[in-house]
Amino acid sequence: MLTKKVAILNESGLHARPSSELVKLASKFKSDFFIEMYGYRINGKSILGIMTLAAEHGAEMELIVEGPDEEDAMREISQLIENKFVTE
Amino acid sequence: MTHVKEQTGTSITLTGIAASGGIGGGRAWVLPTSSTTVKPEKISHDDAKKELAKLDAAVKHVISEFDHLKSISKDDEVNQILDTQIQVLYDPQLLEDIHIKISKQLFGAEYAIFESFNKYIELLDESGVDWAKERMIDIVSIRDQLIKTIKNNGEELLIAENSVIFAHDVSPTEIIQLSRQNISGLVMQKGGLTSHAVILAQSLNIPCVISADWTMHDPEDFTMVLMDGDSGEIILNPSNDEKSLFDKRKTEQEEIRAETMIWAAKPDQTNCGSSFTIQANIEFLNELPRLKTHGAKGVGLLRTETILFQSKNFDVDNQIEFYRSVMDAADNKTVTIRLFDAGGDKLLDDYEAEANPFLGWRGIRMLLDKPDLLDQQLEAILRVSGDYPGKLKILVPMVSRLEEIDEIKQAIHRVERLLEIKNITFDKSIPLGIMIEVPSIALMAEHAAEKVDFFSIGTNDLTQYTLAVDRGNEHISKLYEPLSPAVWKLIAMTKSGADKAGIPVAVCGEMASRPELAACFLGMGITELSMTTNSIPGVKAILCNSSKSELKNLAEIILSINETHLINLHLKEWMQSKG
Numbered sequence: 315m316l317t318k319k320v321a322i323l324n325e326s327g328l329h330a331r332p333s334s335e336l337v338k339l340a341s342k343f344k345s346d347f348f349i350e351m352y353g354y355r356i357n358g359k360s361i362l363g364i365m366t367l368a369a370e371h372g373a374e375m376e377l378i379v380e381g382p383d384e385e386d387a388m389r390e391i392s393q394l395i396e397n398k399f400v401t402e
Numbered sequence: 403m404t405h406v407k408e409q410t411g412t413s414i415t416l417t418g419i420a421a422s423g424g425i426g427g428g429r430a431w432v433l434p435t436s437s438t439t440v441k442p443e444k445i446s447h448d449d450a451k452k453e454l455a456k457l458d459a460a461v462k463h464v465i466s467e468f469d470h471l472k473s474i475s476k477d478d479e480v481n482q483i484l485d486t487q488i489q490v491l492y493d494p495q496l497l498e499d500i501h502i503k504i505s506k507q508l509f510g511a512e513y514a515i516f517e518s519f520n521k522y523i524e525l526l527d528e529s530g531v532d533w534a535k536e537r538m539i540d541i542v543s544i545r546d547q548l549i550k551t552i553k554n555n556g557e558e559l560l561i562a563e564n565s566v567i568f569a570h571d572v573s574p575t576e577i578i579q580l581s582r583q584n585i586s587g588l589v590m591q592k593g594g595l596t597s598h599a600v601i602l603a604q605s606l607n608i609p610c611v612i613s614a615d616w617t618m619h620d621p622e623d624f625t626m627v628l629m630d631g632d633s634g635e636i637i638l639n640p641s642n643d644e645k646s647l648f649d650k651r652k653t654e655q656e657e658i659r660a661e662t663m664i665w666a667a668k669p670d671q672t673n674c675g676s677s678f679t680i681q682a683n684i685e686f687l688n689e690l691p692r693l694k695t696h697g698a699k700g701v702g703l704l705r706t707e708t709i710l711f712q713s714k715n716f717d718v719d720n721q722i723e724f725y726r727s728v729m730d731a732a733d734n735k736t737v738t739i740r741l742f743d744a745g746g747d748k749l750l751d752d753y754e755a756e757a758n759p760f761l762g763w764r765g766i767r768m769l770l771d772k773p774d775l776l777d778q779q780l781e782a783i784l785r786v787s788g789d790y791p792g793k794l795k796i797l798v799p800m801v802s803r804l805e806e807i808d809e810i811k812q813a814i815h816r817v818e819r820l821l822e823i824k825n826i827t828f829d830k831s832i833p834l835g836i837m838i839e840v841p842s843i844a845l846m847a848e849h850a851a852e853k854v855d856f857f858s859i860g861t862n863d864l865t866q867y868t869l870a871v872d873r874g875n876e877h878i879s880k881l882y883e884p885l886s887p888a889v890w891k892l893i894a895m896t897k898s899g900a901d902k903a904g905i906p907v908a909v910c911g912e913m914a915s916r917p918e919l920a921a922c923f924l925g926m927g928i929t930e931l932s933m934t935t936n937s938i939p940g941v942k943a944i945l946c947n948s949s950k951s952e953l954k955n956l957a958e959i960i961l962s963i964n965e966t967h968l969i970n971l972h973l974k975e976w977m978q979s980k981g
Contacts, residue, residue, distance in 0.1 A: 359495075366525035368529035
């Protein structure tokens with residue numbers, strides 16, 4: 315199991331489009347992916363779960379990844395968040 | 403016309419806010435409000451499998467509907483919304499919640515769906531975040547579609563083609579679905595002009611009126627309703643005269659639209675082959691698709707302050723993202739970025755109201771006092787310029803003294819040196835221009851021209867500063883007269899100053915969007931005009947149908963007239979002569 319603390323860097327926060335990008339990426343991996351924020355844990359492959367976090371700019375959260383491809387998953391997921399959800 | 407009065411007795415006119423242009427007419431169809439309630443129905447252990455199968459079939463059905471919508475939609479905005487909807491239907495947590503409610507708690511599929519969705523809907527509602535509330539409408543609509551699918555065994559409600567939809571509020575998904583049913587118009591009781599629903603209605607060409615309080619009537623009682631998405635009018639049970647009036651408007655709009663398409667695509671050339679360039683004034687990203695459809699050759703004025711106000715922390719990266727989107731939409735044509743043209747009121751926490759904000763701390767005056775803000779914007783622009791060499795220009799607002807030009811140049815050098823140290827490529831000869839909107843700089847145009855690469859005339863402010871008339875003051879609004887000979891004189895002075903130094907002049911104010919005034923500018927030799935995208939085809943229609951000598955003649959006459967009303971009269975006559 316890998317864990318990592320990250321912050322939401324893009325101005326408008328984790329709104330619909332970034333949430334959608336995050337789910338799209340996380341769903342590619344076999345590993346389970348959870349996000350913990352304000353002591354609340356949600357399934358990182360759940361678009362509704364992520365949207366209900368309503369994480370704004372600057373919000374801090376912990377990523378938890380566990381499974382056969384956890385290293386790749388953690389690297390790519392944290393990269394997406396650090397890149398402010400800009401893909402390509 | 404007495405017979406009109408008799409008939410209007412039976413028709414009811416409502417007014418809302420015009421949100422998406424065009425005329426709609428036909429039968430009224432009231433969209434049921436999303437007040438779906440489902441009773442907690444218990445099932446037996448044996449029935450759980452059947453209910454799970456129902457759930458499965460409904461999810462598959464709704465996904466296939468969204469997939470179908472995606473396959474026929476070419477709009478990025480629409481596809482983005484549909485992608486998120488599809489993700490909701492695949493949401494592993496949501497589906498697990500529903501499964502548990504069916505197989506463990508033994509609730510029927512409808513109630514299991516209803517309850518599971520509601521948990522998330524409540525959380526979004528409580529989040530207090532604006533975008534979350536907007537998305538909520540969408541999620542409620544997915545919930546209701548699933549439930550409806552189970553209730554109706556997958557049959558979709560059919561709406562007669564060409565009907566006008568009356569709704570309380572509409573989700574983006576519902577709009578997309580309605581558009582597929584070829585509805586003729588949409589009337590909403592709620593809604594904001596910048597809401598997703600309205601943006602979609604515009605991009606799907608559905609006439610739409612919002613904030614229309616129609617609920618005291620039952621529109622379905624009437625055999626016919628009309629609505630005008632350009633004026634905001636809605637007529638229930640229209641009289642014959644009203645019908646023919648709307649028919650006429652519709653024909654006119656269609657003619658104008660058809661004309662639009664013709665002129666948008668024509669080359670920017672007078673009928674004697676003399677070239678000009680029409681660019682667009684852009685403020686919002688959703689205006690960008692119109693660059694192409696309305697025939698703009700790039701962006702002559704990109705307003706950046708609105709973007710700044712919309713976000714508290716408009717850093718370099720966010721700006722770069724915005725400028726890039728504009729550059730990409732401009733399709734290899736030039737884009738002129740105007741630096742933040744803002745006053746202190748919208749930027750600073752310690753702002754104190756100014757007695758004369760228009761004569762106050764705004765534009766370049768404020769930017770030079772806030773080097774952090776200025777440097778951030780210059781850095782973002784320069785970084786983007788590296789990828790689009792020769793395509794980006796910088797425009798400085800509210801310049802009133804020559805010294806300010808030197809100061810802004812120093813700031814640009816400062817940022818350029820910084821980028822050089824970091825080894826970041828940028829356009830080293832990025833053109834720098836100033837807005838001519840303060841009379842003091844128009845009077846000094848000859849000297850200013852030696853310091854910059856281009857001028858852009860902002861006619862709105864130039865008019866109010868020249869005439870000492872505050873546009874917003876209703877007591878004197880009649881005195882606000884852009885056609886004043888004094889304004890024309892300053893424009894001519896600006897042009898001749900620019901000519902001496904050999905730099906180009908553009909007009910980006912509202913005056914440029916009036917065909918007869920655009921004609922004068924072209925006649926004065928100002929060949930670059932920038933205006934709102936919607937005005938471009940109409941202006942081109944006149945310019946392309948005139949000859950250079952005819953326009954030159956017109957400009958000479960206008961510049962020789964000393965009274966505003968005579969200028970007005972002459973322009974009116976000239977337009978009539980153009981048919």
